[in-house]
Amino acid sequence: MKRALVASMGLLAILGLACTEPASARQAPSPAPPNDIPISHRDRVYATEQFSNTVSVTDPVDNKLLGVIRLGDPQPGNFSPLYKGQVLVHGIGFSPDHRTLAVVSIGSNSVSFIDTATNAIKHVTYLGRSPHEAFFTPDGNEVWVTVRGEDYVAVLDARSYEEKTRIQTPSGPGMQIFSPDGQYGYICSSFNPETVIVRVSDHTIVGRVVQPSPFCPNIAATPDGKQVWFTLKDVGKVAVFDAQPPFAVLATMDTGPITNHVHFARTARGQFAYVTIGGANEVKVLRTDDFSQVATIAVGKLPHGLWPSGDGTRIYVGLENADALAVIDTAMNRVVATIPVGQAPQAVVYVPNAVTDGMGTQNLQALGVAGQVAQLTLAPLAAPSGRDAPTSVALFDQGLLQVVQASVTGLAPKQPYVLALADNPNGNGRIEPIASFTTNPTGSAVVNATGPIRQLVQDETSGPRRYLVIAPGLPASPGAPVQVQVP
Known part of the structure; x- marks a missing residue:
């Protein structure tokens, strides 16, 4: 809320x-x-x-x-x-x-x-x-x-x-x-x-x-x-x-x-x-x-x-x-x-x-329900404290689902990336892309997806917890994450 x-x-x-x-x-x-x-x-x-x-x-x-x-x-x-x-x-x-x-x-x-x-x-x-x-x-x-x-x-x-x-x-x-x-x-x-x-x-x-x-x-x-x-x-x-x-x-x-x-x-x-x-x-x-x-x-x-x-x-x-x-x-x-x-x-x-x-x-x-939103931030692996985190994520409740919107900055310009779910907070392990995007000339983008994401990234009672990350590349072959969810 x-x-x-x-x-x-x-x-x-x-x-x-x-x-x-x-x-x-x-x-x-x-x-x-x-x-x-x-x-x-x-x-x-x-x-x-x-x-x-x-x-x-x-x-x-x-x-x-x-x-x-x-x-x-x-x-x-x-x-x-x-x-x-x-x-x-x-x-x-x-x-x-x-x-x-x-x-x-x-x-x-x-x-x-x-x-x-x-x-x-x-x-x-x-x-x-x-x-x-x-x-x-x-x-x-x-x-x-x-x-x-x-x-x-x-x-x-x-x-x-x-x-x-x-x-x-x-x-x-x-x-x-x-x-x-x-x-x-x-x-x-x-x-x-x-x-x-x-x-x-x-x-x-x-x-x-x-x-x-x-x-x-x-x-x-x-x-x-x-x-x-x-x-x-x-x-x-x-x-x-x-x-x-x-x-x-x-x-x-x-x-x-x-x-x-x-x-x-x-x-x-x-x-x-x-x-x-x-x-x-x-x-x-x-x-x-x-x-x-x-x-x-x-x-x-x-x-x-x-x-x-x-x-x-x-x-x-x-x-x-x-x-x-x-x-x-x-x-x-x-x-x-x-x-x-x-x-x-x-x-x-x-x-x-x-x-x-x-x-x-x-x-x-x-x-x-329009008054319900969860907030997350993503930061580079080298500085995961969340201070001045370049990417903010809002999870807008739609009932069982959420509209996910990431305001992404701090990436390489004009390059392909994926917003994805990772098994571990440091981005290691399995990477499951949920949205692909290409950054603009300033290395930023606004990225959207839909799904029960809040239940996965915040609620451990619904199953193994997942973590939002951003990784370079295409959905079929993403690279190692460059931004991870801040605790």
Whole structure:
């Protein structure tokens, strides 16, 4: 069972007194509000959780999980040929009026539209293979959905939720975001080294930017509308280009293995980019004027999505391998709270004034089995103490089974490895591969498997105990383990 620390109201009150400098929420994709929106009980933080198939709903005043919107079932229930729920709940956007969420489920090729006031599902639209992210245009008339398993962005009517046209892109569009003025849509690719810029009014491609690598999972426009930043998960970099023609590249920065998402906060000290670095389990803070790094914040295991509060005083970060949200105070650049949520949070959004009347807790459910996760770490044989262990492993309970997710770092780049079970804690003896993978250019990877692994590696009553290891090579002929399970 997961153990999460939630900051007390007293601590938050003290920290709130320290955060006296003004901040701005003027963040794309919504048009800039004239003033900051102070944090209130009407606001909500939403996170999509891909292994429990839920959307968690958090009150940011108390940093309290109110419940989850359950869009689907865990394994093995979702293996049934008659299953009608959603699978791999992953991406999320919201309408400019803050009344509707658009939630993407990769495995079931769908976008679920959810009422923020009642948490009820209003409509489900099914699309092509493996959609990834969905965002409303700033005028609220359309919803653009990147269909990453194909080569287009599906454009939906924001009232009927039906697909009305497609924008052809390089194959594998990963994510799109809009300029705050609604003029441009910026679409990066997860399979090709090219970002395209589309004029929203007529869906015409008007610019192209070369990506330093093919794998961009996330893209964001600065609140002032001057820059676009995108992350490169495979090579551990962030790139920045001018948000206006001719869309010139301004900078490319090394950030670290498993660089996931980027977002922004504006304070009296300036405008800052916050970047989640999964392999290092930290968030890096960079200025947007000279691109200098001003802070590194330890947040927890495998940080993924993030989003600022309506006044820019907080950044909420999904911790994929910890089933939690970390709350960063942007004045001090430190974590001030950790909130338990569902399994493997992916995208995160903060929606000011999401609930205008009532408690806003209708149709929410308790975490249940989604709140259960076991944590392991793997370290090199030469240093098995677990201190600064490069690989974290989460075992997400699905009932009798677990989804295993390893955030792997510290290996040779571009080489084949196996995640395996060994008979002995030092890796000696029989090696039984459970997943094969190839590391990216930073020597890292995110590896998944499914099975009763927790019972094998933690519970000796179910039979001879086994130990998780990582070994080089292919499943048919793995070599000697190079990382082993830390006691």
